[in-house]
Amino acid sequence: MNRFDIVVIGGGPAGMAAAVAAREAGAEDILLIERDRELGGILQQCIHNGFGLHRFKEDLTGPEFAERYIRRVEELDIPRKLDTTVLEITEDREVLYINAEEGVRTVSAGAIILAMGCRERSRGAINIPGSRPAGVFTAGTAQRLINIEGYMVGRRIMMLGTGDIGLIMARRLTLEGAKVIAVLARKPYPGGLTRNVVQCLYDYDIPLLLRHTIVEILGKDRVRGVLVAETDENSRPISGSEELYECDTVILSVGLIPENELSLSAGVKLDSHTGGPIVDESRQTSVAGIYACGNVVHVHDLVDYVVEESEIAGKGAAGFVLGSVAVGTEKMRPEDRKGAPVHLLPGEGLKYVVPQRVRGIDGEDSLDLYLRVNRVYGKSSLEVKLGGEIIKRVKRLRMSPGEMERLRLNKGVMEKINGSDLIVEAAEVNG
Amino acid sequence: MSGIDREIVCIVCPTGCRIRVSGADRQQLTVRGNECKRGEEYALKEISDPRRTLITTVRIDHAPLRRLPVRTNREIPKQSIFPCMEVINRVRVEAPVEIGQVIIPNVLGTGADVVATRSMGRGARPGGPAQGGPP
Numbered sequence: 001m002n003r004f005d006i007v008v009i010g011g012g013p014a015g016m017a018a019a020v021a022a023r024e025a026g027a028e029d030i031l032l033i034e035r036d037r038e039l040g041g042i043l044q045q046c047i048h049n050g051f052g053l054h055r056f057k058e059d060l061t062g063p064e065f066a067e068r069y070i071r072r073v074e075e076l077d078i079p080r081k082l083d084t085t086v087l088e089i090t091e092d093r094e095v096l097y098i099n100a101e102e103g104v105r106t107v108s109a110g111a112i113i114l115a116m117g118c119r120e121r122s123r124g125a126i127n128i129p130g131s132r133p134a135g136v137f138t139a140g141t142a143q144r145l146i147n148i149e150g151y152m153v154g155r156r157i158m159m160l161g162t163g164d165i166g167l168i169m170a171r172r173l174t175l176e177g178a179k180v181i182a183v184l185a186r187k188p189y190p191g192g193l194t195r196n197v198v199q200c201l202y203d204y205d206i207p208l209l210l211r212h213t214i215v216e217i218l219g220k221d222r223v224r225g226v227l228v229a230e231t232d233e234n235s236r237p238i239s240g241s242e243e244l245y246e247c248d249t250v251i252l253s254v255g256l257i258p259e260n261e262l263s264l265s266a267g268v269k270l271d272s273h274t275g276g277p278i279v280d281e282s283r284q285t286s287v288a289g290i291y292a293c294g295n296v297v298h299v300h301d302l303v304d305y306v307v308e309e310s311e312i313a314g315k316g317a318a319g320f321v322l323g324s325v326a327v328g329t330e331k332m333r334p335e336d337r338k339g340a341p342v343h344l345l346p347g348e349g350l351k352y353v354v355p356q357r358v359r360g361i362d363g364e365d366s367l368d369l370y371l372r373v374n375r376v377y378g379k380s381s382l383e384v385k386l387g388g389e390i391i392k393r394v395k396r397l398r399m400s401p402g403e404m405e406r407l408r409l410n411k412g413v414m415e416k417i418n419g420s421d422l423i424v425e426a427a428e429v430n431g
Numbered sequence: 432m433s434g435i436d437r438e439i440v441c442i443v444c445p446t447g448c449r450i451r452v453s454g455a456d457r458q459q460l461t462v463r464g465n466e467c468k469r470g471e472e473y474a475l476k477e478i479s480d481p482r483r484t485l486i487t488t489v490r491i492d493h494a495p496l497r498r499l500p501v502r503t504n505r506e507i508p509k510q511s512i513f514p515c516m517e518v519i520n521r522v523r524v525e526a527p528v529e530i531g532q533v534i535i536p537n538v539l540g541t542g543a544d545v546v547a548t549r550s551m552g553r554g555a556r557p558g559g560p561a562q563g564g565p566p
Contacts, residue, residue: 037557044549047488047502047548049484049486059484061486061500061502062500063530063548063549064530066549067530067550147488147498147500148496149496149497149498150488150497175487175512175516176487176516194440194447195442198440199442199483203483203509397446398446398447
């Protein structure tokens with residue numbers, strides 16, 4: 001069985017950034033595995049701009065952002081297998097993969113970095129009643145068909161959901177000559193970034209119907225219409241408010257789910273709030289030597305933060321491998337050298353916080369928390385509490401579930417951390 | 432000439448201020464609702480000369496994929512977006528293409544070039560032409 005110091009699963013932005021960071025941190029023997037025919041992941045179909053504003057201080061398109069990392073992977077000559085799918089990983093870090101040239105093979109890894117990204121929720125996940133005609137697509141599938149395969153998906157489009165990909169596809173479909181009748185949001189606020197609502201919907205006069213949802217899809221061979229209903233304060237359809245809209249296509253942008261089948265095969269514990277692995281500050285999962293980063297951990301809205309997180313994981317995995325080599329045959333895990341982990345918990349107003357665990361903080365100057373609130377906040381604050389005491393508070397003018405928040409705990413705050421759990425809360429500020 | 436009264440949602444930062452721009456004519460505009468100076472600049476620009484980067488694809492031959500993503504290398508006037516799409520949709524390029532390569536110089540006299548946003552080598556499509564698909 002071949003052995004690698006680090007096997008990275010997934011050649012999108014997370015996997016590439018993690019592999020590059022691991023190499024730069026001194027790990028020589030890395031294998032990057034990607035199931036598509038090229039690196040870049042979903043960025044290759046995200047042809048719109050808005051990528052790299054934080055990372056490169058430039059407004060790049062998805063493919064441009066991807067190409068920068070592809071070039072870096074090539075410069076560093078990091079070995080990679082394309083057209084290769086990982087079937088299973090184990091707790092003792094064996095990776096089972098398949099491709100057309102080698103068949104089914106197993107390699108063993110000093111550390112594994114999970115970077116499989118996420119997938120879209122589909123019609124089945126949200127249970128829309130009605131018939132089963134052609135013409136129902138997820139936004140990402142429509143994006144791939146139009147931007148890469150060159151197929152148009154329809155002419156009269158009803159879009160359900162206001163995720164960023166959906167908003168961007170509403171604009172893209174309009175540019176390519178389709179009529180987007182409306183974009184429906186079940187909730188009273190859109191799910192995506194404000195700039196996407198403005199530049200994709202307002203710019204093209206596409207109606208945004210808040211508090212509306214599809215209650216039935218009509219049509220036998222092809223979609224011929226949808227029944228749309230208003231929703232109440234619990235986001236449930238209001239009976240009697242149904243209205244018929246004629247359309248030939250329904251596009252769903254109703255959320256993303258971290259892709260964790262492989263994680264589960266290795267016994268990695270998941271967080272019910274994020275749908276991704278529970279990770280510590282180095283992005284190590286509950287299984288020693290298995291790291292995770294990017295959308296497999298939690299769904300990010302900006303790739304800039306995906307690569308930032310992936311560099312942490314790459315560095316962490318390199319440290320794990322190099323550290324354990326130095327100690328000899330008896331593998332010493334980083335957590336053995338530090339105290340028991342402290343739990344970071346989402347409190348009032350928070351959907352989730354990552355990382356969920358903090359181990360030792362030796363040498364680290366600061367710790368960035370990634371978090372999401374569970375509703376729209378006006379003037380508000382984010383507070384980190386330790387045993388009832390507020391050890392960090394920052395103010396925000398506005399927070400929304402659609403926009404991930406980043407909260408930095410500096411060294412002074414980190415030094416206060418003892419054995420107790422940390423709770424992060426959001427609170428409205430008056431005046 | 433009728434007066435101006437428009438609400439603009441600012442996208443300079445995530446705050447998303449709703450900015451009201453109003454006035455009898457373009458020379459005397461009042462800007463309200465912005466929390467910072469950048470918002471005022473953005474709103475006035477949106478009234479006087481709204482511009483956008485246009486991003487789409489062109490057909491590519493002898494490449495592993497059927498479409499090549501492209502963008503304008505600077506913002507173009509908002510009203511030029513659909514006319515530019517018509518020009519871009521008539522174009523067909525030949526692989527290989529390098530990232531940044533100019534596909535259409537000075538599209539419709541906007542001063543912006545349409546450039547490739549990725550490199551794409553020459554090669555057969557996986558599965559070959561028998562797989563069919565759009566031209």
